[in-house]
Amino acid sequence: xxxxxxxxxxxxxxxxxxxxxxxxxxxxxxxxxxxxxxxxxxxxxxxxxxxxxxxxxxxxxxxxxxxxxxxxxxxxxxxxxxxxxxxxxxxxxxxxxxxxxxxxxxxxxxxxxxxxxxxxxxxxxxxxxxxxxxxxxxxxxxxxxxxxxxxxxxxxxxxxxxxxxxxxxxxxxxxxxxxxxxxxxxxxxxxxxxxxxxxxxxxxxxxxxxxxxxxxxxxxxxxxxxxxxxxxxxxxxxxxxxxxxxxxxxxxxxxxxxxxxxxxxxxxxxxxxxxxx
Numbered sequence: 688x689x690x691x692x693x694x695x696x697x698x699x700x701x702x703x704x705x706x707x708x709x710x711x712x713x714x715x716x717x718x719x720x721x722x723x724x725x726x727x728x729x730x731x732x733x734x735x736x737x738x739x740x741x742x743x744x745x746x747x748x749x750x751x752x753x754x755x756x757x758x759x760x761x762x763x764x765x766x767x768x769x770x771x772x773x774x775x776x777x778x779x780x781x782x783x784x785x786x787x788x789x790x791x792x793x794x795x796x797x798x799x800x801x802x803x804x805x806x807x808x809x810x811x812x813x814x815x816x817x818x819x820x821x822x823x824x825x826x827x828x829x830x831x832x833x834x835x836x837x838x839x840x841x842x843x844x845x846x847x848x849x850x851x852x853x854x855x856x857x858x859x860x861x862x863x864x865x866x867x868x869x870x871x872x873x874x875x876x877x878x879x880x881x882x883x884x885x886x887x888x889x890x891x892x893x894x895x896x897x898x899x900x901x902x903x904x905x906x907x908x909x910x911x912x913x914x915x916x917x918x919x920x921x922x923x924x925x926x927x928x929x930x931x932x933x934x935x936x937x938x939x940x941x942x943x944x945x946x947x948x949x950x951x952x953x954x955x956x957x958x959x960x961x962x963x964x
Contacts, residue, residue, distance in 0.1 A: 715756035725755040728868035767847035782913025793875040803873030810942025837874035880932035886911035934960040
């Protein structure tokens with residue numbers, strides 16, 4: 688096997704991606720992320736590939752210096768975010784493309800992934816949600832379990848950084864959706880509600896200057912407008928359904944990532960949803 692490159696090609700909140708020869712990469716989770724979580728990502732990636740949702744194949748698990756990882760096909764391209772950064776006039780196009788790809792993901796159905804409701808309820812018992820009282824957690828769990836069932840593939844981390852436009856792609860080759868580590872099954876509205884929450888309230892990457900925060904916040908509002916407008920045109924999801932899934936979206940966001948700057952805002956939103964009902 689080819690040696691792993693010393694410097695990462697990309698990095699995120701939970702992992703780094705390293706070249707493994709010309710055609711493959713290794714995605715290594717940071718220390719502290721257990722083997723079971725990485726194995727779940729491998730399994731979800733295989734499901735996505737088999738359903739035709741991504742051309743990127745997963746070649747199984749690996750371990751390097753105590754870090755767990757998976758081996759994947761290498762793609763050469765740029766995320767949708769980069770297209771918008773290169774030319775701000777393409778923001779509407781980027782928002783609509785994001786919606787089109789999300790609708791494509793939601794056209795697939797499976798029984799091989801966990802139920803999004805079960806996943807969200809399990810997260811209520813993790814440290815990030817411990818600030819809620821036992822009574823609050825019980826009521827949130829009751830409401831999440833009461834949400835409708837579904838067998839749609841749900842990504843749960845769907846945003847422009849996870850949709851790549853390939854360079855030198857064959858004619859007809861569309862964008863590629865990556866990072867299936869949180870994929871589950873359920874109603875499409877659960878996924879769209881989480882993407883809507885991300886655009887509205889998610890933290891920008893740490894270290895972003897105040898002027899750039901202002902710029903990026905404005906850009907995200909425009910992207911959300913065109914993304915949501917295009918998605919809702921399909922008629923498969925309503926705003927009422929998105930609002931109903933909002934409390935679950937906050938639990939998922941906080942439980943999966945637990946970003947310190949978002950913690951109080953997410954908890955306040957959960958409590959506001961409880962009080963409003």
